[in-house]
Amino acid sequence: MITPTKGIAPDRALLTVGAQVVKQLDRPRTVSQTWSRLRSWRETEGYHAPISFGWFVLALDVLYTLGVLDLCDDLLVIRRPDAPAA
Template sequence: MITPTKGIAPDRALLAVGAQIAMQLDQPLTVSQAWSRVRTWRGENNHPAPISFGWFALALDMLFSLGLVDLHHDLLVRRPADAA
């Protein structure tokens, strides 16, 4: 689930979806804005397998657990690489 398996395609693994989310966080975004941008990006970059909002939320949870994103004033922000 987190990494690709026989049943989970590489473009649907949570690490891949999390990376796609992180790429969209070049500025603080609401969850809805991030969801919209990820769906648009996936369409523009030929990722045919759709992801559900639940899968998107799991990828966000994973990013938060890894300390890579935070929620400040209802906006998702990517944490700097040097943040501890």
């Protein structure tokens, strides 16, 4: 689920989706803005495997757990490597 497996294609693995989410966060964005940008980006880039909103949220959870992402003032932000955990 987090990494590709026999049942989870590489383009749907949570780490892959998480990396795609990070690409959308060139600046702080709301969850809904990030979701919308991710869906558009995946369509433009030719990713045909659909992702549900629940799967997107799981990818956000993985990013938060890994210390990559924070939610500040209702905005998703990429955590700087030298920043303390919120």
